[in-house]
Amino acid sequence: MFYSKSFIFTSKEIPAEAKIASHQLMLRSSLIKKISSGVYAYLPLGLRVLNKVREIIREEMNKTGAKELSLSVLQPLFIWKKSKRDALLGKVIISFTNRHKKQMVLGPTHEEIITDLVAQRINSYKNLPLILYQIQTKFRDEIRPRYGVIRTCEFTMKDAYSFDKDDAGLAQNYEKMKIAYQNIFSRCGLSHCEMKEADSGIMGGRLSHEFVIYLSSGEEIELGHIFKLGTKYSEVFGANYSDEQGRQRPIVMGCYGIGVDRIIAGCIEKNHDEKGIIWPFSLTPYDVLIIPLDYREKRIVSYVDSLLQELRNQKMEVLVDDRSESAGIKLNDADLIGIPLRIVIGKKNFAQGKVEISLRRGGRIVCNKAKVVEKVLGILKGS
């Protein structure tokens, strides 16, 4: 992919509205664009990162045996009246009346919908345990959206729900999720994430743990939360199963949420310097950035083409800065958008058959241009 066609617009200026580093950097590097208070669009560069996070979550969820599905965003309001959570969530729920005078909700979470679904489909102990999850947009009319993508009215959430015969089964799934969560956060460059016991709030249930990181401001701004719900929802929606003796028992539930956008913001909070973002290899929008400092020379252009092809053959995602900007602008933009590996092609080095490989986190080597791909692969393996 070529920079000039990538819809990347960097900015030197710090947006006045952004107070914390991740928000500033996400705007300056054009990962996101604010549409309205608490509402953000992901631009091409940001969407690449979002998709990386989604894929990591998907892999770790699948490892636990969880099955992915996609529930509806539109929900009938009556299902919320049934669990009496319509009053509890109050104005956070975004609702409207459709043309048939039916009251509808833009889903803020999905315990009601999934419990109702499972109540209709699961009847026997033979079908348990079961874990279902989805990665989906949620809507909450927050009182005060803030910190960019950290608290918004429209956000991407991974929500998983476990269904067990008894407390022992729930305890097992709960532990499985703890491990999956720790894997997800550490793979996303957030190994500093702490787990601690928390208040269950509007979810109800018996026990919950939240996964938090601390911002430079000292603020705490929660990445995930897992809950032992027990039978609260299964009793309301009649989610029962027949046990080995044929007796009807309520399914024991747990639910497990991750703020996908918060992972991105959290990752930037923990991985940046005064120049910009320092992406971990796991979340970077592109694996390698090729920076020809002078892209007019034909020999350099054709070398870049062949290098691009070779890297693609190695399944790498590559961005080429094909702009006719000065070296300073290209290098500073490279630091801002934070791609971990850069191949810098300068005239003098190139004349001697050499190019430079530089790491965003620090360190550079000058190597023979024929050996670049080999070196890059070596660095990736070691990381």
Added chain:
RNA sequence: CGGGAUGUAGCGCAGCUUGGUUAGCGCGCCUGGUUUGGGACCAGGAAGUCGCCAGUUCAAAUCUGGCCAUCCCGACCA
């Protein structure tokens, strides 16, 4: 919702106190030229319903009122 602040070109801002030329500056953008290893230079150019509506006035970015939007502090959350 309560308290505080802001709204002027894509971004960052000055101008408003004390109303009065064609509304400015920096960055960015376009054209031509010179540059090219850490945010270059010269010349030319485009881009504004001064948040919106009303009022006062010969005259409003500037004064008055209402509305809207955004941000910060509090309760809430992934």
